[in-house]
Amino acid sequence: MDIAYAAEAAKTAVEVAKALPIDGKVIIRAAALLGAGICMGAGAIGPGIGEGIVGGRACEGIARQPELQGVLTRTMLIADAIAETTGIYALVIALLLIFVVS
Amino acid sequence: MSAHELIRVVAFAASAICMGLGAVGSAVGIGIIGGKDIRGSSINPKQQGALLKTMLIAMAIASTTAIYALLVALLLLFLIGAV
Amino acid sequence: MNDVGLIATKTLFIPELNFKVTYNPQILLFSWVVILLIFGLGLFLIRAVKGAPSRRSALLETLYGSFSNMATEAMGADGRKFVPLVVTIFLFVLISNWLGVVPGLQSPTKDLNTCLALGFLVFVVAHTSAMRKKGLKSYLKGYFEPFFFFLPINIVGEFGKLVSHSFRLFGNIFAGAIIFALSGPVIIKTFNAIGLPTYSASPFILGALLISQAFFGLFVGTVQALVFALLALTYIAILREA
Numbered sequence A: 001m002d003i004a005y006a007a008e009a010a011k012t013a014v015e016v017a018k019a020l021p022i023d024g025k026v027i028i029r030a031a032a033l034l035g036a037g038i039c040m041g042a043g044a045i046g047p048g049i050g051e052g053i054v055g056g057r058a059c060e061g062i063a064r065q066p067e068l069q070g071v072l073t074r075t076m077l078i079a080d081a082i083a084e085t086t087g088i089y090a091l092v093i094a095l096l097l098i099f100v101v102s
Numbered sequence B: 001m002s003a004h005e006l007i008r009v010v011a012f013a014a015s016a017i018c019m020g021l022g023a024v025g026s027a028v029g030i031g032i033i034g035g036k037d038i039r040g041s042s043i044n045p046k047q048q049g050a051l052l053k054t055m056l057i058a059m060a061i062a063s064t065t066a067i068y069a070l071l072v073a074l075l076l077l078f079l080i081g082a083v
Numbered sequence C: 001m002n003d004v005g006l007i008a009t010k011t012l013f014i015p016e017l018n019f020k021v022t023y024n025p026q027i028l029l030f031s032w033v034v035i036l037l038i039f040g041l042g043l044f045l046i047r048a049v050k051g052a053p054s055r056r057s058a059l060l061e062t063l064y065g066s067f068s069n070m071a072t073e074a075m076g077a078d079g080r081k082f083v084p085l086v087v088t089i090f091l092f093v094l095i096s097n098w099l100g101v102v103p104g105l106q107s108p109t110k111d112l113n114t115c116l117a118l119g120f121l122v123f124v125v126a127h128t129s130a131m132r133k134k135g136l137k138s139y140l141k142g143y144f145e146p147f148f149f150f151l152p153i154n155i156v157g158e159f160g161k162l163v164s165h166s167f168r169l170f171g172n173i174f175a176g177a178i179i180f181a182l183s184g185p186v187i188i189k190t191f192n193a194i195g196l197p198t199y200s201a202s203p204f205i206l207g208a209l210l211i212s213q214a215f216f217g218l219f220v221g222t223v224q225a226l227v228f229a230l231l232a233l234t235y236i237a238i239l240r241e242a
Helices: A002-018 A024-043 A045-064 A066-083 A085-099 B003-043 B045-062 B064-080 C025-046 C055-075 C077-099 C112-134 C136-144 C148-194 C198-240
Strands: C010-014 C019-023
Touching: A024 A045, A024 A085, A024 B003, A024 B064, A045 A066, A045 A085, A045 B003, A045 B045, A045 B064, A066 A085, A066 B045, A066 C055, A066 C148, A066 C198, A085 B064, A085 C148, B003 B045, B003 B064, B045 B064, B045 C198, B064 C148, C025 C055, C025 C077, C025 C112, C055 C077, C055 C198, C077 C112, C077 C198, C112 C136, C112 C148, C112 C198, C136 C148, C148 C198
Parallel strands: none
Antiparallel strands: C010 C019
């Protein structure tokens, strides 16, 4: 008897939620989601191009002086790790906007 | 339109914008790496093996931010845009 | 995403100790499968240590020797004590990336917990060995390195390295798993919408799965495993140098 009543209550709760009108909190949540998408999208442009330039110069440097391959690869990886940080800032803000804004 | 539907609409739109913009940067970056690798190969053809290895590592790292954008787009699509 | 089998969690709840943890039993099972496979590979290769050079010993030499060369180049002679860790991490990531290509199995690295655990392991090893080698004062002075006000930038940079290291591996393998799980239903729905019956879609599904798994599974899995291990070695080397 209790289980049937709980199922009925759950179903009406879902229907009520689907019929909620649009008010301030919903618009805030929608704007936060849109902002998360724009943030991560635009924030991925910069590090992509930057790491591309770093990798390209590393390839050319290895072609000019193959003995320095180890040093050049390590320098490229260090530069990539630092160029990555702004991309991570964008990822953190996007995840915060999705999960923390109610 | 109810609240539930508005959130879904915006989640889908945001997912599309996110992945669409996020693919721009890493595509340009990977293209630059490939071009410089070809130029390096033509300067020093004997080093093709080492250049190939360096190019693959650099491309894998340059595509990382596109993967972050893919993650956010998938989150918006499936976790929030689900029925 | 529960119905495509991408996230399946159970909760372990002990009320007396007020202890609650959520875990994913599929991923644990496949992590143990990877560990057993690595043991099998080790037993297979150990017989190449004695005796005449053969294909097995060439494989062992290529695998261990290339990482050993990279380590001594990066850190000098005492880099050799980190080579077993790096080779183990490389083998674990490589085999678990490849495991997802097989239709019935799943990769442990498609879960964020596995990737964060590996990244955190490398983080802890790098920082503690740098503290031991350089002493606490010199290690802390390294955070003020180019200029005095770089302290917050350096701290955030260290956490950024950890996050990017793990998320790169997770994102690539998770994207492959999603493509594998969703390509079937998407093609079926497209065919149904056009009006063709479902069974005529099966060669297309098979072809799409083969192509996508050959690319995303094997190639990307190998490259990401190599990048993960190489970056682990590089992070240990950067922190240890004066």
